Amino acid sequence: MKSRINLVTPDLFPKPLRLSFDRMILAAIASVFLLVLIYVLVNWQVLKAQEERKMAQLKFEQVQQRHAQLKEQLVAHKPSEKLVELVNRKERQLELQQLLIRELSDRSALASQGFSGLLTDLASVHRKDLWLTEIYASEGHFRFEGVASSGQSLPLWIDQLSSASSLQGVGFSSISMESKDHRGLVFELTSVDKEAGQ
Numbered sequence: 001m002k003s004r005i006n007l008v009t010p011d012l013f014p015k016p017l018r019l020s021f022d023r024m025i026l027a028a029i030a031s032v033f034l035l036v037l038i039y040v041l042v043n044w045q046v047l048k049a050q051e052e053r054k055m056a057q058l059k060f061e062q063v064q065q066r067h068a069q070l071k072e073q074l075v076a077h078k079p080s081e082k083l084v085e086l087v088n089r090k091e092r093q094l095e096l097q098q099l100l101i102r103e104l105s106d107r108s109a110l111a112s113q114g115f116s117g118l119l120t121d122l123a124s125v126h127r128k129d130l131w132l133t134e135i136y137a138s139e140g141h142f143r144f145e146g147v148a149s150s151g152q153s154l155p156l157w158i159d160q161l162s163s164a165s166s167l168q169g170v171g172f173s174s175i176s177m178e179s180k181d182h183r184g185l186v187f188e189l190t191s192v193d194k195e196a197g198q
Contacts, residue, residue: 117165117166118135118137118164118166118167119135120166121164121165121166121167122135122164124164125157125160125161125163125164127153127156127157127160129148129149129150129153130146130147130148130149130153130154130157131146131147132144132145132146133145133146133147134146140170140191141191142167142170142190142191143188143189143190143191144188144189145186145187145188145189146186146187147180147184147185147186147187148184148185148187149184149185150184150185151177151185154175154177154185154187158172158175158189170191170192171191171192172189172190172191172192173190173191173192174189174190175187175188175189175190176188
C-alpha cells in the first residue's frame with residue numbers, strides 16, 4: 001500500500017494578483033478625469049475672483065470720482081442771498097427772543113425780591129403835589145417817571161425816598177424835567193448804576 005506526503009503547504013502557493021491591467025487602465029482614466037475636474041474648478045474660481053476684483057475696482061473708481069466731484073462742489077459752493085438773509089433773520093429773531101426771556105427773568109426776579117415792598121415804600125412817601133406815571137426796577141436799578149405840580153415838590157420827594165427801606169443806599173445820578181402847561185412838570189429820575197458806581 002502506497003501513501004503520499006504533501007510537503008507543500010497552501011501558504012507556499014503564489015497568490016493571485018488583485019491589480020489587473022484593466023483595473024490599471026480604469027484607475028488611470030479616473031485619475032486623469034479627477035485632475036481635469038480639479039483644474040476646471042480651480043480655473044473657474046480664479047476667473048470668478050478676477051471678475052469680482054474688476055467689479056470692485058470699477059465701483060471704487062466711481063466712488064472716488066463722485067467724491068472728487070462733491071469736493072469740488074463743496075469748495076465752489078456759495079450760499080444764496082435768500083439763504084443768507086433767512087439765516088440773518090433767524091439770528092435777529094433769536095436775539096429778540098433772548099432779550100424777551102431776559103426781561104421776563106428780570107421781572108420774575110424783581111417780583112421774588114419783593115416788588116410789593118417797593119410799592120409800599122413809595123406809597124409811604126406819597127405827596128399830593130406829585131404822582132408817578134411809570135416805575136422801572138431791575139437788579140437794583142430804578143427809574144421813576146411822573147408829574148409834579150411845582151419844581152419845589154420834586155427835591156422834597158427825593159429826600160423822602162432816602163428813608164424808604166427798599167431804597168436804602170440807592171443814589172440817583174440824573175434827573176430830567178420838562179414843563180408841560182397842561183400837565184405840570186414832567187420828570188424822570190434815574191438811579192446810579194451799581195456797576196458804574198463800583
